[in-house]
Amino acid sequence: MADEASEYDVVVLGAGAVGENVADRASRTGLSVAVVEPALVGGECSYWACMPSKALLRPGDALAAARAVPGADAAVGGRLDVAAVLARRDEVAAHWDDAGQVAWVEGAGLTLLRGHARFTAPRTLAVQPADGSSRTVTARRAVVVATGSAAVVPPVFAHVRPWTSREATSAHTVPRRLAVVGGGVVATEMATAFADLGSDVTVLVRGDRVLPAAEPFAGEAVARSLATRGVRVARGATVTSATRDDEGVHLVVEHRPVTDGRVGGAAPERLTVDEVLVATGRRPTTDDLGLEVLGLEPGEALAVDDRLQVLGVDGGWLFAAGDVTGRTATTHQGKYDARVVGDVLAARFDPRPDGTRPPGNVPLGLSRDGEAAPAPWSRYRATADVAAVPQVVFTRPQVAWVGRTEAQARRDGLDVEVVTYELGDLAAASVTAVDYAGRAQLVLDAARDVVVGATFVGPDVADMLHAATVAVVGEVPLSRLWHAVPSYPTLSEVWLRLLEAAGR
Numbered sequence: 001m002a003d004e005a006s007e008y009d010v011v012v013l014g015a016g017a018v019g020e021n022v023a024d025r026a027s028r029t030g031l032s033v034a035v036v037e038p039a040l041v042g043g044e045c046s047y048w049a050c051m052p053s054k055a056l057l058r059p060g061d062a063l064a065a066a067r068a069v070p071g072a073d074a075a076v077g078g079r080l081d082v083a084a085v086l087a088r089r090d091e092v093a094a095h096w097d098d099a100g101q102v103a104w105v106e107g108a109g110l111t112l113l114r115g116h117a118r119f120t121a122p123r124t125l126a127v128q129p130a131d132g133s134s135r136t137v138t139a140r141r142a143v144v145v146a147t148g149s150a151a152v153v154p155p156v157f158a159h160v161r162p163w164t165s166r167e168a169t170s171a172h173t174v175p176r177r178l179a180v181v182g183g184g185v186v187a188t189e190m191a192t193a194f195a196d197l198g199s200d201v202t203v204l205v206r207g208d209r210v211l212p213a214a215e216p217f218a219g220e221a222v223a224r225s226l227a228t229r230g231v232r233v234a235r236g237a238t239v240t241s242a243t244r245d246d247e248g249v250h251l252v253v254e255h256r257p258v259t260d261g262r263v264g265g266a267a268p269e270r271l272t273v274d275e276v277l278v279a280t281g282r283r284p285t286t287d288d289l290g291l292e293v294l295g296l297e298p299g300e301a302l303a304v305d306d307r308l309q310v311l312g313v314d315g316g317w318l319f320a321a322g323d324v325t326g327r328t329a330t331t332h333q334g335k336y337d338a339r340v341v342g343d344v345l346a347a348r349f350d351p352r353p354d355g356t357r358p359p360g361n362v363p364l365g366l367s368r369d370g371e372a373a374p375a376p377w378s379r380y381r382a383t384a385d386v387a388a389v390p391q392v393v394f395t396r397p398q399v400a401w402v403g404r405t406e407a408q409a410r411r412d413g414l415d416v417e418v419v420t421y422e423l424g425d426l427a428a429a430s431v432t433a434v435d436y437a438g439r440a441q442l443v444l445d446a447a448r449d450v451v452v453g454a455t456f457v458g459p460d461v462a463d464m465l466h467a468a469t470v471a472v473v474g475e476v477p478l479s480r481l482w483h484a485v486p487s488y489p490t491l492s493e494v495w496l497r498l499l500e501a502a503g504r
């Protein structure tokens with residue numbers, strides 16, 4: 001039997017960005033909440049993903065921005081100071097010390113339990129710290145799994161000690177020759193960063209598109225820009241063998257025809273590099289959680305409904321959020337889900353006796369009735385995960401999109417209308433940079449006269465995305481968007497040009 005200190009109303013597995021937010025939100029009606037974490041509090045984003053990767057990318061961006069403006073360019077003739085970039089990255093990653101985040105967890109009134117958690121029964125976990133001891137922890141109300149994801153390493157790289165995003169984002173030396181395997185977000189961002197830092201970079205893309213989840217013109221712009229900066233981007237390229245010796249990592253690369261008709265070399269290529277970064281996607285961290293005890297499949301993502309309740313487990317006590325669900329793959333969307341599940345738990349299991357809270361509603365706008373009623377777009381449903389997910393890729397140019405691509409909208413059977421505008425034709429572009437190149441595209445549902453998707457490609461477009469996210473989530477009619485006046489001269493004036501292009 002667990003002792004009193006090991007029973008909590010809610011137990012959250014994983015103190016990444018998502019787990020931290022679930023715990024904080026769930027505790028607001030007075031539930032006792034414990035967070036279990038075997039590694040650094042703050043998780044992947046703080047130490048090996050979002051933050052250090054953006055710190056590696058920012059100096060090159062700043063340099064490129066200055067170089068694109070006559071007058072300023074004269075002041076930035078040199079190359080990046082690599083040691084200073086890495087030192088700044090170390091600062092941003094808090095020197096891989098989680099003291100600040102531990103203080104935040106404790107300040108929020110949460111209990112931090114250090115250790116690896118595994119289910120031994122429904123609502124019961126064995127928590128094992130690194131010292132090999134074990135304690136039983138029981139959740140009276142709910143368990144939320146927020147154990148994140150890990151890089152997938154294809155078997156061909158099993159014996160060459162490849163870099164994953166962890167080694168790339170925390171590197172303390174810059175390889176002279178770097179191969180990057182993959183054509184997705186990690187591959188393009190890290191190829192950009194290491195090219196800035198002076199590596200000779202080869203990107204090996206198995207398919208025929210870079211950034212395949214984005215609009216095709218976005219991936220094309222990034223591939224072109226990488227090539228302009230001396231990065232080789234090989235499409236239709238598959239690594240069939242990898243070995244490592246004192247000279248480096250030796251890869252055998254097969255080149256296949258790609259779908260636009262261009263044909264790669266027939267003979268396999270031999271490529272030797274100092275490091276190979278494997279950026280071929282992520283898998284949910286569920287292989288060692290004891291999920292079999294609950295009748296779930298270890299290694300699989302935890303499928304959830306719009307309340308983030310895990311499907312296939314009875315009793316309404318098991319929830320999941322973040323990368324582990326396979327539903328979201330970014331910090332911002334995982335934190336959105338965290339706020340939803342936290343509110344569901346705080347409202348459903350509000351521990352205060354009925355007489356001490358206003359009928360129906362409790363402080364903070366939480367309401368048991370609201371939680372029980374399945375209303376889309378309420379605070380208890382993660383409705384935006386379905387068709388309004390934003391993503392920014394911090395390459396050069398930046399790529400930012402929200403909602404459906406044109407292809408997705410057509411697949412969904414919408415009455416699709418697409419409008420585009422070259423950002424370089426805006427007044428703001430001419431003052432931002434010489435030869436500013438970029439494009440904006442809206443995907444419209446003509447039947448409802450609303451925006452269902454938007455993509456922006458170009459320097460400094462990351463912060464333009466949120467206006468589009470508001471338009472998509474709010475289902476703002478195009479006729480009303482005319483009344484949202486962008487300031488002159490900003491890149492946001494593209495909204496006026498897009499509305500004109502749409503004939504509205």
Ligand SMILES: Cc1cc2nc3c(=O)[nH]c(=O)nc-3n(C[C@H](O)[C@H](O)[C@H](O)COP(=O)(O)OP(=O)(O)OC[C@H]3O[C@@H](n4cnc5c(N)ncnc54)[C@H](O)[C@@H]3O)c2cc1C
Binds near residue numbers: 019042043118149323
């Ligand atoms: C290189 C890179 C760059 C990225 N950049 C961005 C970006 O710019 N913007 C963005 O929005 N997203 C970005 N992402 C995605 C983002 O990092 C993830 O979506 C986010 O970290 C997911 O958060 P999480 O809390 O679900 O998982 P994690 O951050 O992985 O946290 C899970 C935690 O659970 C713990 N855990 C695991 N097993 C157990 C167990 N058995 N018991 C207890 N605890 C356990 C882990 O130790 C970990 O701390 C990037 C990803 C990568 C790889």
Ligand SMILES: NC(=O)c1ccc[n+]([C@@H]2O[C@H](COP(=O)([O-])OP(=O)(O)OC[C@H]3O[C@@H](n4cnc5c(N)ncnc54)[C@H](O)[C@@H]3O)[C@@H](O)[C@H]2O)c1
Binds near residue numbers: 184206207212393
């Ligand atoms: N700025 C950001 O928000 C940001 C930055 C980095 C990562 N992330 C998140 O992290 C997640 C993981 O990123 P990622 O780049 O690893 O995954 P990804 O899914 O974006 O890209 C993986 C790529 O690897 C390719 N691939 C898969 N298996 C392969 C194999 N065996 N051999 C060769 N290529 C293979 C895929 O075709 C794809 O192009 C993303 O979903 C993203 O949302 C976000």
